[in-house]
Amino acid sequence: MAILRLQGISKNFGAVAALTDVDLEVDAGQVVAIVGDNGAGKSTLVKVLSGVHSPDGGRIAFEGREVTIPGPAAAHRLGIATVFQDLALCENLNVIENLFLGQELSPFRLDDVAMEVRSWELLRQLSAKLPAVRLPVAALSGGQRQTVAIARSLLGDPKIIILDEPTAALGVAQTAEVLNLIDRLRENGHGVVMISHNMSDVRAVADQVVVLRLGRNSGVFDARTTSSEEIVAAITGAGDNAVTQRAARSETVDRSGMAGGAW
Ligand SMILES: Nc1ncnc2c1ncn2[C@@H]1O[C@H](COP(=O)(O)OP(=O)(O)OP(=O)(O)O)[C@@H](O)[C@H]1O
Ligand SMILES: [Mg+2]
Numbered sequence: 001m002a003i004l005r006l007q008g009i010s011k012n013f014g015a016v017a018a019l020t021d022v023d024l025e026v027d028a029g030q031v032v033a034i035v036g037d038n039g040a041g042k043s044t045l046v047k048v049l050s051g052v053h054s055p056d057g058g059r060i061a062f063e064g065r066e067v068t069i070p071g072p073a074a075a076h077r078l079g080i081a082t083v084f085q086d087l088a089l090c091e092n093l094n095v096i097e098n099l100f101l102g103q104e105l106s107p108f109r110l111d112d113v114a115m116e117v118r119s120w121e122l123l124r125q126l127s128a129k130l131p132a133v134r135l136p137v138a139a140l141s142g143g144q145r146q147t148v149a150i151a152r153s154l155l156g157d158p159k160i161i162i163l164d165e166p167t168a169a170l171g172v173a174q175t176a177e178v179l180n181l182i183d184r185l186r187e188n189g190h191g192v193v194m195i196s197h198n199m200s201d202v203r204a205v206a207d208q209v210v211v212l213r214l215g216r217n218s219g220v221f222d223a224r225t226t227s228s229e230e231i232v233a234a235i236t237g238a239g240d241n242a243v244t245q246r247a248a249r250s251e252t253v254d255r256s257g258m259a260g261g262a263w
Helices: 042-049 072-078 095-100 112-125 142-153 172-187 199-205 228-236 242-260
Strands: 004-013 016-026 031-035 057-062 065-067 080-083 160-164 191-195 208-213 216-222
Touching: 004 042, 016 031, 016 042, 016 191, 031 042, 031 172, 031 199, 042 080, 042 160, 042 191, 072 080, 080 142, 095 112, 095 142, 112 142, 142 160, 142 172, 172 191, 172 199, 199 228, 208 228, 216 228
Parallel strands: 016 216, 031 191, 031 208, 080 160, 160 191
Antiparallel strands: 004 016, 004 057, 057 065, 208 216
């Protein structure tokens, strides 16, 4: 059973139909990449899942139960964590302080030792390489910051983790590091939703690729068996243009000719 299932989700902003009748399913231990051109509705879909926007139509089921996600706190309670593209880390605070910002372990005082132990636990869970946890985030690389943001999302023990463009600002080595983290999340049984513009990242780490185009589903593909060209065609709607339609028609004629003739 899918942990998360969206059916027929729609969201309008005035006259703009940002999402129309969108379906999505995410299983435990599965990485689903959401791809699509600028304005395709990817961020809007993430915001519906993280409780930032309420959908205008459609249904959301979490672990088989129909739910609404009226706000970020509701998403958190359900077990949906989102790492937004800007990461929302505090530069001047160290890694531990960033991990526990606003949710310190003890309700009465900061238990420093417990927080440090838990920080290393979280990082170990991700097999993450950080030089120290008492270093200010300002001193970390882009990949290390992404690591901190992902580790923080694990604190509420979520079932689903949503990553918005996790490798967008990263170099080659740091990208590999973050893709490794995503592999760890899958191994640990999380359902991961990853938004990406980068086809090689998607093919490196995703199990399934969901394409959005102009706010609608434009195909669901198995990341292992589908070529980048097929995915790009779904992103750009290449199947809609006259040349590919003609090619498809002549292929149908050929096949039917074969069926009726030589065979
Ligand atoms: N708060 C908003 N108010 C009005 N229109 C919006 C709002 N948010 C998104 N839109 C519109 O909805 C459509 C989908 O936008 P969205 O940000 O979800 O696309 P995206 O796939 O994330 O694009 P990108 O790759 O550029 O981030 C766009 O036409 C956008 O202009
Ligand atoms: Mg976006």
